[in-house]
Amino acid sequence: MSDGIVSISSFTSVASRSAGAFLLSRSDVERLLTPDECIAAVEDAFRQHALGKVPPPGILGLPAEDGGFHIKAALLTLERPYFAAKTNANFPHNSARHGLPTIQGVVVLCDAVTGQPLAVMDSMAITALRTAAATAVAAKYLARRECRTALICGCGAQAAAQLRALFRVRGLERIQAYDRDAEKSHGFAAALGAETRVPITAVTDLPAAVAASDVVVTCTTARRWFIAREMVRPGTFVAGVGADNEDKQELDPALLASSKLVTDLTEQCTAIGDLHHAVVAGVMSASDVHAQLGEIVAGLKRGRESEEEIIVFDSSGTALQDVAAAAAVYRRALAEGGSPRFSFNA
């Protein structure tokens, strides 16, 4: 069957021998995991990490000629212990050269008592949802309570998830969308405006847009910072989401150095986040970080302490979020019972 249609007979006979692992596509994950559930799962994972209940997550990277592969793995105990390993391929020229997404991959979720594979799922939706959930958790604790305006910088694959998650934690009334490619920001404004019924404006004057925003999210592929310290007015919450490898940067090191800085994991941000560049620039060190997000969620460190302080969240993306989101998807799939399964050990 060279056309990729499933061999129904062989598939059924294999799968019926045991329950098998769930197979979940991108649309399955999007259907099964609501932003609210993902935010709650990610918040809990950060809390558990801060309380010392989670072993250190692991990362492994292998460069390839036109991109690279990254594996993030972690354990997390919920109603039972889970393990997840996410293999993501990151090939920046994919869209232009092959008509494929930049990031592709799968998450393997296992029972961490027996090791049994429980699910194999697309990584794209997991990555978008768990990254947006971290921003929402950070905004919940670090943005001013009364936020009306938000600016999304970078209207690519991550932007919609970021905005949907932000709406779950703050009553935003006006959104600005910025992208170097005006076609993208206009498309995003139209689509998400229709979906959320909140006015979204595509903007081109970045300094004015930043100055007019209570919340600023950067989710671009930039390799050089574009949000300057001078642009950001007192009281703003800035989430730097795009920098997830050592070559990427979105935020002025001077902005980080002069703000209250919260990371997802300080060690990882020192290696690959915006913090990395601020450290390299010599304007701050890891000891200048106010807290890791989990410490604030768990009440071990203070969140926002005044209406005036600028707080920056450096989000590098952690395996903690992946295992939390993947376990939430799995539990939904199990409750629903309608997704296909495959017995690898058959």
Add this chain to the structure above:
Amino acid sequence: MSDGIVSISSFTSVASRSAGAFLLSRSDVERLLTPDECIAAVEDAFRQHALGKVPPPGILGLPAEDGGFHIKAALLTLERPYFAAKTNANFPHNSARHGLPTIQGVVVLCDAVTGQPLAVMDSMAITALRTAAATAVAAKYLARRECRTALICGCGAQAAAQLRALFRVRGLERIQAYDRDAEKSHGFAAALGAETRVPITAVTDLPAAVAASDVVVTCTTARRWFIAREMVRPGTFVAGVGADNEDKQELDPALLASSKLVTDLTEQCTAIGDLHHAVVAGVMSASDVHAQLGEIVAGLKRGRESEEEIIVFDSSGTALQDVAAAAAVYRRALAEGGSPRFSFNA
């Protein structure tokens, strides 16, 4: 569908949108990958590694309460570049406590030009076949040409694959099978004797069995060496296959120190192979290793140089072998076209 029967309708509708990744169970892998093909694939991977054509493979380990998870990942260029990440769960009490195999997991195979997932397959058969293939490649270059007798120590999941692979490279006429559990060695002797039509004897006198063997393979879960230097007669080829983490050991450090020692990857064997224990015991260092297997395959270092020398192969198991075997399975599945597929990105 709580009984795990595939939801035919949803599965078909998803899969028919694109070719998708092959889903391959243990029996699929065993059917698609012959020992000869696996040996050739693994031999080529070691050769490429020695010639500097393969980037360094990566490993990542995360301990769990009753076991642990290990990820091995590597790239390998064949007719096109491939990447594979193998996630293996190793839970030693699984059989007694849960009626499950000790090792379970999946291999994710990707195109290394675009990152696209090509296949998700059970790891058990891949691990058995590629481990046995490394032993066969090593025996091909390091055992005496005229080998008639072999001893398999440890009659668990790995033993049959080891024996089948050995038969492809040496004309063995008599096999001895040893296990602390006599029921296992007798069962193995009966089953593999019937399959191979070569006489297989279950033995209990280990020193006598080692002394009577041209080839000795250890594939046990031992944590303390049991093949002593004194047992091994001149000219023997010994393959230590079981030690794949720092707690496992099968071969007397004095045997390693007094033999010509070949590793799969010296750095890895120094960390987790039998070599690790010999180094810890202070009887040798990594610089005493004669060669990595690939260097011998590529003709960069000499293999067997006399009928008398004892040669030991320390096999810790590498991601090179996994990607070579997984790519071979994938190419067969593609040529055959009958295996089920699933589009994760749908």
